[in-house]
Amino acid sequence: MPDSEILDPTEEFARYRRTVLDSVVVPGPAAIRRTVRLRRRRRWAALVAAALALLTGPTLGYVALHRPEPRPGPVLPTPDATGTPTPTAPTTPTGGPPPTGAGPTATPPDGRISRGELLATPVTLPTWPTGAACPTAGVRLTADGQEGRNALLALAHGDVDGDGAQETVVLVQCVFGTHGWQQVVAFDRGTAGRIVTVGRVVVSARERPQWLIGVQVRGDGVVRVQVGDIYPGGGWAGEWSQRQWRGYRWDGGSFRQVSGPTGFPTNPHEVNLVVTATELVLGVAPDGSRTGSTTVRVRNTGTAPARSVALRFDLPAALRPDGDGWAACRSAPGTTGGPVRCEVAGLAPGAEIRLVLGLRVAGDDPPGAGTAELTASALDADHRVVAEVVEYDNVTPLRYR
Numbered sequence: 001m002p003d004s005e006i007l008d009p010t011e012e013f014a015r016y017r018r019t020v021l022d023s024v025v026v027p028g029p030a031a032i033r034r035t036v037r038l039r040r041r042r043r044w045a046a047l048v049a050a051a052l053a054l055l056t057g058p059t060l061g062y063v064a065l066h067r068p069e070p071r072p073g074p075v076l077p078t079p080d081a082t083g084t085p086t087p088t089a090p091t092t093p094t095g096g097p098p099p100t101g102a103g104p105t106a107t108p109p110d111g112r113i114s115r116g117e118l119l120a121t122p123v124t125l126p127t128w129p130t131g132a133a134c135p136t137a138g139v140r141l142t143a144d145g146q147e148g149r150n151a152l153l154a155l156a157h158g159d160v161d162g163d164g165a166q167e168t169v170v171l172v173q174c175v176f177g178t179h180g181w182q183q184v185v186a187f188d189r190g191t192a193g194r195i196v197t198v199g200r201v202v203v204s205a206r207e208r209p210q211w212l213i214g215v216q217v218r219g220d221g222v223v224r225v226q227v228g229d230i231y232p233g234g235g236w237a238g239e240w241s242q243r244q245w246r247g248y249r250w251d252g253g254s255f256r257q258v259s260g261p262t263g264f265p266t267n268p269h270e271v272n273l274v275v276t277a278t279e280l281v282l283g284v285a286p287d288g289s290r291t292g293s294t295t296v297r298v299r300n301t302g303t304a305p306a307r308s309v310a311l312r313f314d315l316p317a318a319l320r321p322d323g324d325g326w327a328a329c330r331s332a333p334g335t336t337g338g339p340v341r342c343e344v345a346g347l348a349p350g351a352e353i354r355l356v357l358g359l360r361v362a363g364d365d366p367p368g369a370g371t372a373e374l375t376a377s378a379l380d381a382d383h384r385v386v387a388e389v390v391e392y393d394n395v396t397p398l399r400y401r
Contacts, residue, residue, distance in 0.1 A: 111167040111188035112157050113195060118170065118187075119143055119152060125172065125185060126200035132181045134174030145175050153182070158217025160186055160198070161250050167198060169223055171215050182212040184225050186250070201225060201248045201255045208264050211241055222247040222258060229264040235389040240269040268378070268386045272302030273309065273347070274393040275376035280359060280400035288363035291322055294398060298344075298376050299352040302388070306347045306378035310385070311355075313340040313398065314373040318365045323358030343379070359400070369401035 119141055128134040134150065141152040154171040161167060173182045186198035201223050204212050211228030218224060224247050232238035247259030276297045282290040300306055308330075321333045321340055329342035344353060361367055375395045378386040388394065 108163040108165040109189040109191060109193070110165050112165075113168040113187055113189070115143075115152070115155055118155070118168070118195075121195055123187065123195055124197050125150065126183065126197065126203075128174060128181050128183070129203065129206070132174060134181060141170075141172060145173075149175055151175050151180075154215050156215050156217045156223075158219070158221065158223075160217060160221050160223055161188070161252075162221055169201065169215055169217055171212055171225075173212075184212060184215050184223065186223070186255070198250070199254055202227070202246070202257075204231070209244075213243065218247070222249050223255065224248075224260075229267055230270075236269075237387070240267070240387065242267055266304045268304050268307075268380055269388065270302050270304035271300060271306045271349075271378040271386055272388055272390050272393075273306060273376045273378055274299045274301055275311075275374060275396050277374050277396050277398045280372075280398060282359075282361060282400060284363075285360070289360055290363065290366060291358060291360040292400070293323065293325065293356055293358040294400075296355045296357060296374065297352060298347065298355075300347040300349055300378075303349050305349060306386070307381055308346045308379045308383070309344050309353070310377045310379055311342045311344070312375045312377070313342075314375075315340055315359070315398075316361075316367045316370065316372070318361045318367050319359050319372070319400065320361070321357065322360035325355055325357045328355055347378075367400070370399075372398040372400060374398045 122138040122140055125134075125136045125139050127136055139150050142149040143152055145151045151173045152170060153173055156169045157166045158169070159166055160169065168187045169184060170187065171182065171184050173180045181204055183203040184201035186201060188196050188198050190196045201215075202212065202225050204210055208229050209227035210231040213226040213228055215226070216224040224245050226243055226245050228238075228241035228243050230236055230241045232241060242264050244261050244264070246257055246261065248255040249258045278295045280292045280294045282292040285291045296311065298309055298311070317338070326333050326342065328344055330345075331341075331343060333340045333342050342355075342357075344355070347353060373395060374397075377394065378388070380386050
């Protein structure tokens with residue numbers, strides 16, 4: 001690029017004067033004066049403009065040539081000549097802030113609590129039944145069933161409140177004596193991570209159910225509790241208790257039963273037969289044998305019916321059934337040696353039956369005086385003996401002479 005030419009304003013001004021003066025036509029004196037004044041004004045204006053152009057033009061060009069290159073800016077998209085916006089592909093959400101009016105979704109706390117943490121952390125339990133001297137606030141659960149403590153018997157996990165996170169369901173027992181109250185309780189974690197009580201699922205009752213046995217949580221959030229009608233102990237065997245699975249669901253404020261039975265049928269083991277027999281006095285019959293009778297009384301003092309009652313007489317071999325009193329038996333009693341059995345109709349709670357039963361011994365084989373034994377047993381529908389809590393009153397001595 002050639003260097004810019006630098007002009008001398010003085011020389012240019014002289015050249016301009018020579019050129020303009022040579023072309024001037026001399027008019028009259030007045031016209032000359034007017035013309036001269038006008039030309040002087042125009043000349044000075046032109047000179048100033050030329051001077052400015054000659055001075056500033058090269059200078060600005062020089063500055064422009066030596067100015068540093070500007071930094072490139074962003075390239076803006078060229079607008080469509082037709083004014084129609086060009087469609088663009090949809091963008092995928094990147095997890096930015098939610099739309100206006102929709103708050104962020106909070107992650108529910110993880111309420112899965114281990115057995116060890118439950119045993120090490122004080123918890124709050126729902127109230128126990130009236131009269132139960134069991135603590136509820138700041139309770140430290142125990143695993144060894146200490147007297148006067150709340151024992152942790154079973155534990156299960158599952159989403160019981162429908163928040164997408166698991167909670168913890170436990171079976172606890174207030175250990176006082178042989179029959180401590182029990183309840184199933186649901187726990188969760190608060191926002192600070194502390195253990196909080198959701199609510200009580202079910203509690204044992206003085207009537208039914210007396211026994212809470214196990215706990216599960218189904219995939220749909222239903223808490224299943226295995227319950228028994230009668231708590232074992234005091235002579236009551238655990239296998240005698242009737243067991244059921246009942247389902248409970250959280251409705252936002254409490255647990256309510258949604259599946260399983262709501263009551264128990266009568267427990268057959270709650271029958272209680274009491275038997276007595278009068279003394280058997282044998283007298284001499286006209287044929288020389290000895291005969292007599294005893295009055296047998298069987299009462300049902302329990303709360304369950306006996307479907308049938310079986311009597312068993314452990315008698316000497318020489319003493320055999322005699323008379324019409326044995327017709328009440330559903331099957332004929334044996335007439336040969338060994339125990340004598342008689343099955344009679346069932347007994348409702350509070351009912352009793354009386355039988356006058358005769359016995360005979362051959363004259364040449366007197367048994368002498370002694371004591372036999374009479375046992376009364378309740379039978380179920382399959383003719384199996386139903387065990388009772390109180391068994392000593394099912395047996396009575398039968399004295400004879």
